Amino acid sequence: MALRQALGRGLQLGRGLLLRWGPPRPLPAALPRLLPPPPARYRFFRESVSGLAGRLRRQLLLRGPRGARGLSLAFGLGLGLLEQGLEEQRQAASACRHIQTIFIRKNKPLKDPLSSFRWQGFKLEEYLIGQPIGKGCSAAVYEAAIPLSSNYQSSEDSKPLEGKSPDTQWDHGSVIQAAEAKPIQTNPQRAAFPLAIKMMWNISAGSSSEAILSTMRQELVPASGSALSGEYGAVACHRRPVFGKKKLEPHPNIIQVIRAFTSSVPLLPGAYVDYPDVLPLSLNPSGIGHSRTLFLVMKNYPCTLRQYLSERNSDAHLSTLMILQLLEGVDHLVRHGIAHRDLKSDNILVELDSAGCPWLVITDFGCCLADENIGLRLPFTSWYVDRGGNGCLMAPEVVTAIPGPGVLIDYSKADAWAVGAIAYEILGLCNPFYGQGRSSLESRSYQEDQLPALPDTVPFDVKRVVKMLLQRDPKKRLSARVAANVLHLSLWGENILVPKSLKLDKMTGWLLHQSAATLLMDGLVDRSRVETKMKTCFLANLEYEDLWEAAFLLLSWRNHSV
Numbered sequence: 001m002a003l004r005q006a007l008g009r010g011l012q013l014g015r016g017l018l019l020r021w022g023p024p025r026p027l028p029a030a031l032p033r034l035l036p037p038p039p040a041r042y043r044f045f046r047e048s049v050s051g052l053a054g055r056l057r058r059q060l061l062l063r064g065p066r067g068a069r070g071l072s073l074a075f076g077l078g079l080g081l082l083e084q085g086l087e088e089q090r091q092a093a094s095a096c097r098h099i100q101t102i103f104i105r106k107n108k109p110l111k112d113p114l115s116s117f118r119w120q121g122f123k124l125e126e127y128l129i130g131q132p133i134g135k136g137c138s139a140a141v142y143e144a145a146i147p148l149s150s151n152y153q154s155s156e157d158s159k160p161l162e163g164k165s166p167d168t169q170w171d172h173g174s175v176i177q178a179a180e181a182k183p184i185q186t187n188p189q190r191a192a193f194p195l196a197i198k199m200m201w202n203i204s205a206g207s208s209s210e211a212i213l214s215t216m217r218q219e220l221v222p223a224s225g226s227a228l229s230g231e232y233g234a235v236a237c238h239r240r241p242v243f244g245k246k247k248l249e250p251h252p253n254i255i256q257v258i259r260a261f262t263s264s265v266p267l268l269p270g271a272y273v274d275y276p277d278v279l280p281l282s283l284n285p286s287g288i289g290h291s292r293t294l295f296l297v298m299k300n301y302p303c304t305l306r307q308y309l310s311e312r313n314s315d316a317h318l319s320t321l322m323i324l325q326l327l328e329g330v331d332h333l334v335r336h337g338i339a340h341r342d343l344k345s346d347n348i349l350v351e352l353d354s355a356g357c358p359w360l361v362i363t364d365f366g367c368c369l370a371d372e373n374i375g376l377r378l379p380f381t382s383w384y385v386d387r388g389g390n391g392c393l394m395a396p397e398v399v400t401a402i403p404g405p406g407v408l409i410d411y412s413k414a415d416a417w418a419v420g421a422i423a424y425e426i427l428g429l430c431n432p433f434y435g436q437g438r439s440s441l442e443s444r445s446y447q448e449d450q451l452p453a454l455p456d457t458v459p460f461d462v463k464r465v466v467k468m469l470l471q472r473d474p475k476k477r478l479s480a481r482v483a484a485n486v487l488h489l490s491l492w493g494e495n496i497l498v499p500k501s502l503k504l505d506k507m508t509g510w511l512l513h514q515s516a517a518t519l520l521m522d523g524l525v526d527r528s529r530v531e532t533k534m535k536t537c538f539l540a541n542l543e544y545e546d547l548w549e550a551a552f553l554l555l556s557w558r559n560h561s562v
């Protein structure tokens, strides 16, 4: 029954796609009812996809002013591309736009763990806080739950925050010392604590809510629309831009902060061992922290990318999917005029989808550049200007910049460079910019030919993408979008990437086929699969020029390698 409903929904959405290209040619209304018994299901599914894609293509052909004849013209790469009539290109661009419109709506993150607690979670007292999960330079992160949540199971390790004195509340001895020492959490533990609370250390923001929110505003960039609407932080939603600067639309590969509020600093497990100096006077007579600070509530992820990679060897396909997800996340940021500036494997969280594929989300926006006025071009007028977090993974154009009047640092490809460096870790090697000794490179001074060779098991296209992401010159470097498109085409577009026969109509047909298949997969199999999400991202960001650039690059690399 679920299968039928899903197929019905996929076909309905496909119909929506058809409607956009002209007079509807209705699909047989009885199609979902014709669903054959299980053994034939997948053949039927394949045929449905082909049929739907064929219909989509025919509608597109019929719609153009010059009709099908126009599209039958050869559309090649290189010179051939230049000779094409504008009309054909316009049609392809229009097909991309229409596909994009449909998939943008579908490119939503999964339900957050507090979606059924609309009016809850805006006060620290509502949470049950468990053990520390990790800490960085500016915060400690704890597992958490709202006690009434349906999936909460009481745990001996946790006690409610309210009504306990700091001294009796926690077992200070059972503290996990550092993020990297923590093994990947087991499922029962995470089921008891579906949330993670990040408690910022406040040593310079004062104790008023406004000052805290303003000073720590970068942390709020990935906050959802309702995250700040609680009374406790005394911040109304309409004032959000003052604190959050740019509003970032949700994305499957970007963390969602689902609640954010200020509160008094409580004594949490491990505080005296892990961060005694940043505690307020009331908790530690020699502490320099303020009594109030910012709390951010997120989904609790099982591990960071660093932890995941230290415990598992991923095959080439999974590794490519991981790099692709980071590129999709970075592209989303660039589109919103935001640079993360602190990408590293500790700032990427991982969970597994239902097929066991790692799902990556970029987190920790504390160092990001997200300014309405300057966008991605930071005036670098003195050494006091903050250039971001992670010195080792600072792109060459950022790390070598010299301040002066009128100097601007362009961050539009800086995060893409960091993805290139992290790709080494994903592909099973050490990050070339982390190591010590002679084998380590510095982003300030390395030459591209010094980059370590990637193993033979890494697909050729992936090797080229990594190399092109690590180009010193941002003009020669791939943008996150084009790099992502190259990987998408490499992963699922193999049959259209035939030199000399790459034609416009073939590409458009392939896109329509992918659209129909993704719509059906989304409803039919499991929408929380990484592969389906990635295809949705690809189709939601479809730009004709970027796609051709990616196809052209791929073919030219392959031609040169022969």
Ligand SMILES: Nc1ncnc2c1ncn2[C@@H]1O[C@H](COP(=O)(O)OP(=O)(O)OP(=O)(O)O)[C@@H](O)[C@H]1O
Residues within 6 Å of the ligand: 133, 134, 135, 136, 137, 138, 139, 140, 141, 179, 196, 198, 298, 299, 300, 301, 302, 303, 304, 342, 346, 347, 349, 363, 364, 366
């Ligand atoms: N939502 C989450 N789910 C699970 N673990 C998390 C989550 N958020 C953070 N962590 C863990 O806490 C650690 C520290 O978090 P985070 O990087 O946000 O802190 P930070 O102080 O801002 O770090 P940095 O030193 O990079 O500025 C992470 O490396 C990770 O191990």
